[in-house]
Amino acid sequence: MTFVVPARFCGPPESGNGGWVSGHAAALLEPAPAEAVTVRLRTPPPLDRELAVRTGSAGERRTLEILDGERLVVEATTAPALDPAGIPGGVSFADATAAGEGYEGLAAHPFPTCFSCGTGRAPGDGLRLRPGRVAGGDGEYAAAWLPRADIDLETVWAALDCPGGWASGIAGRPMVLGTMTAQVTSLPAAGEEHVVMAWQRGGEGRKHHSGTALYAAGGRLLAQAEATWIAIDPTTVRPAGGAA
Numbered sequence: 516m517t518f519v520v521p522a523r524f525c526g527p528p529e530s531g532n533g534g535w536v537s538g539h540a541a542a543l544l545e546p547a548p549a550e551a552v553t554v555r556l557r558t559p560p561p562l563d564r565e566l567a568v569r570t571g572s573a574g575e576r577r578t579l580e581i582l583d584g585e586r587l588v589v590e591a592t593t594a595p596a597l598d599p600a601g602i603p604g605g606v607s608f609a610d611a612t613a614a615g616e617g618y619e620g621l622a623a624h625p626f627p628t629c630f631s632c633g634t635g636r637a638p639g640d641g642l643r644l645r646p647g648r649v650a651g652g653d654g655e656y657a658a659a660w661l662p663r664a665d666i667d668l669e670t671v672w673a674a675l676d677c678p679g680g681w682a683s684g685i686a687g688r689p690m691v692l693g694t695m696t697a698q699v700t701s702l703p704a705a706g707e708e709h710v711v712m713a714w715q716r717g718g719e720g721r722k723h724h725s726g727t728a729l730y731a732a733g734g735r736l737l738a739q740a741e742a743t744w745i746a747i748d749p750t751t752v753r754p755a756g757g758a759a
Contacts, residue, residue, distance in 0.1 A: 518543070518566040518581045518589075523640070524630045524673070526691070530559035532630040533692030534676025538669035540591040541697065543568065544577050551594040551698035557587045559691075597698045597739050603655050605730030608708040611659035615645030619686035626689075632658075632677040639663070642670070646678035646713055656682040656713040660729075662705050671699050671729065675740040678713035679725030683744050690723060690744040697740035701731075708732050721746040 518539065520531035537554035546552050560566075561583060569580040573592065581589035606614075620627075620634050627635030632644045646658040658678050662670075675697055680690055703709050709731055716724035722743055729738040 538672025614647035618645035
């Protein structure tokens with residue numbers, strides 16, 4: 516078994532989108548609807564390269580490692596279900612669209628190539644999510660999402676990924692995904708309106724914690740995630756102007 520990240524699913528231009536890569540690792544573990552998966556990114560995932568997959572177990576949990584030669588790239592393990600109690604409810608698709616008008620990535624984006632939220636992607640290529648602060652909210656961000664085709668687990672993880680970074684302040688300090696735990700109970704339906712909510716969960720030092728949730732029309736919760744983001748040296752990233 517091998518693991519390949521096609522170049523289309525990049526975050527920064529030379530490495531994989533953290534959410535998509537994590538979702539691909541999770542898919543290999545084949546989680547049940549009532550089961551979460553925790554994924555830790557050890558090093559930037561390379562693109563268009565065959566990586567080795569090593570599976571195992573730790574007690575009742577199934578584990579998986581992705582390796583580039585001897586270098587550990589990704590660790591994943593099944594985990595207990597996430598508790599939906601206390602997470603913010605979804606806003607309407609119209610309110611999420613309005614929030615997207617204030618998307619900070621339109622002014623300057625640290626990774627405009629990003630599959631999930633990049634402003635440099637062509638129409639129809641990438642998710643092009645625009646998470647913005649919800650008017651009258653308590654600091655939550657929302658992104659409107661209208662899937663155009665059937666969606667797989669990897670794409671749901673990608674949608675749950677970047678909004679958490681923007682809610683955590685990536686506009687002011689570039690960050691990359693470190694660890695993500697997600698649970699997907701239902702896949703979104705093509706052609707239907709969905710909303711991704713995101714919020715801060717605190718932080719310490721270079722680590723910033725976020726929560727995200729995916730809602731279908733009517734407020735039905737389809738998936739949720741918790742993530743840890745790692746702030747990086749801004750001098751190593753040259754922000755690029757956004758494109759609508």
